[in-house]
Amino acid sequence: MANVLDLLPEIMGEEQMYISSLIKNMDDKQAFQFANIYRTRRKDPQTILLVTLVGFLGISGIQRFLTDQIGMGILYLLTGGICMIGTIIDLVNHKKIAFEYNQKQANQIAMMAKNL
Amino acid sequence: MLEIGVFCFCTVSYNYSLLNTTKYLKLDSRQKFKYNLIRISFRMKTERFKFILKIVELEAVLWFAGLIYLLTVNPYEVQQFSFCPFHNLGITFCPGCGLGRSISFIYHGDLFHSLQMHPLGVIALILISIRIIKLSNKMYHNYHKTKEVIYG
Numbered sequence: 001m002a003n004v005l006d007l008l009p010e011i012m013g014e015e016q017m018y019i020s021s022l023i024k025n026m027d028d029k030q031a032f033q034f035a036n037i038y039r040t041r042r043k044d045p046q047t048i049l050l051v052t053l054v055g056f057l058g059i060s061g062i063q064r065f066l067t068d069q070i071g072m073g074i075l076y077l078l079t080g081g082i083c084m085i086g087t088i089i090d091l092v093n094h095k096k097i098a099f100e101y102n103q104k105q106a107n108q109i110a111m112m113a114k115n116l
Numbered sequence: 117m118l119e120i121g122v123f124c125f126c127t128v129s130y131n132y133s134l135l136n137t138t139k140y141l142k143l144d145s146r147q148k149f150k151y152n153l154i155r156i157s158f159r160m161k162t163e164r165f166k167f168i169l170k171i172v173e174l175e176a177v178l179w180f181a182g183l184i185y186l187l188t189v190n191p192y193e194v195q196q197f198s199f200c201p202f203h204n205l206g207i208t209f210c211p212g213c214g215l216g217r218s219i220s221f222i223y224h225g226d227l228f229h230s231l232q233m234h235p236l237g238v239i240a241l242i243l244i245s246i247r248i249i250k251l252s253n254k255m256y257h258n259y260h261k262t263k264e265v266i267y268g
Contacts, residue, residue, distance in 0.1 A: 071243045078236060079212035083200040093174050100254070 002031030008039065015099055022110045034113040041105045043067060045098040052094055055087035063090055067101040171259050176251035179244050183219070191220040191229070215240055 004011070004020040011019060019038070023031050043066060051062045061076025081087035090097060143151065195217070202210040218237025221230035230237045 069247075072247060075236065075240055075243055079215055079234075079240070080210060081212070082215060082240075083202070083210060083212035085199060089175060089178055096173065096175070 002026055002028055007031060007035035011042075013095075015102055018099075018103060019106060022106060026113065030113045030116060033116060034109055037109045037112070038106060041109065042102050043098050045095045048094045048098045049091070052087060052090045055081045055090075056084070060084075060087050063094070063097060067097055068104075167262065170262055171255055173251045173255055176248055176255065179248050179251075182216075183241075183244065183248075186216055186220045187223060189216070189220050191217045191224065191226075191233075 002023045004016055004023060007023070008016075008019060023034065026034065048063050048066065051066060054060070054062060055076075058080075059077070060081030061073045064070075064073035064076055076082065076086055079086075081090075198204060198213070199216075200210055200213050203213060214234040215237060218230045218234035219241050221227075221233060222237060222241055227238075234240075
């Protein structure tokens with residue numbers, strides 16, 4: 001039984017619950033490996049927030065590029081964050097955007113870690 | 117909208133006041149039973165509200181609302197109202213302005229005017245609809261997952 005609080009103390013809230021449900025059935029070595037890979041691939045919600053704030057200075061949509069949504073990123077970049085409205089939405093929603101990306105990565109890594 | 121907000125606030129505060137008064141009043145068993153019923157129903161309501169908040173994606177709702185709003189707009193009329201902060205400040209240059217009218221022209225089947233208004237209108241409509249479908253798909257999966265977690 002692996003504990004999230006030992007392996008990944010920096011994550012919290014919804015993400016913590018999700019990762020703990022993934023780790024539950026792994027043994028210690030697998031969980032340790034999972035945590036190591038996940039820490040490098042994870043995007044911090046704070047980074048997403050800061051990068052979204054850059055949108056008010058002129059270059060918007062970097063948060064979409066960072067979270068693998070290239071199409072939306074190009075749309076944001078060329079329309080000034082859809083007249084700033086899209087940027088404001090992302091500002092409110094930055095935790096969910098980060099969590100969406102992290103969830104995808106965590107699922108991939110969990111598949112990898114189980115085969116190791 | 118404001119009325120609904122005021123109504124919700126009133127009901128919540130009324131229920132909350134009932135919750136607090138039960139501590140200080142001396143009640144017989146029948147009254148206690150009644151107050152407990154109110155308390156339980158209130159708690160269930162708030163829990164349900166939290167459950168809904170956990171599932172619903174704000175982004176999907178806003179995109180969908182935006183696309184529905186553009187259905188009600190007539191693009192052939194002169195524009196009277198704009199969401200754009202640049203436009204409202206009096207700055208004429210804005211890379212995003214005209215996107216809404218462009219999508220509205222597509223709804224009317226007028227592709228030429230749409231491209232003239234904003235060349236990204238078609239692409240924007242496609243990308244936004246793909247995003248809505250993806251998010252609603254995720255919402256559907258999350259609904260079952262969180263229901264399992266909360267209610268067993």
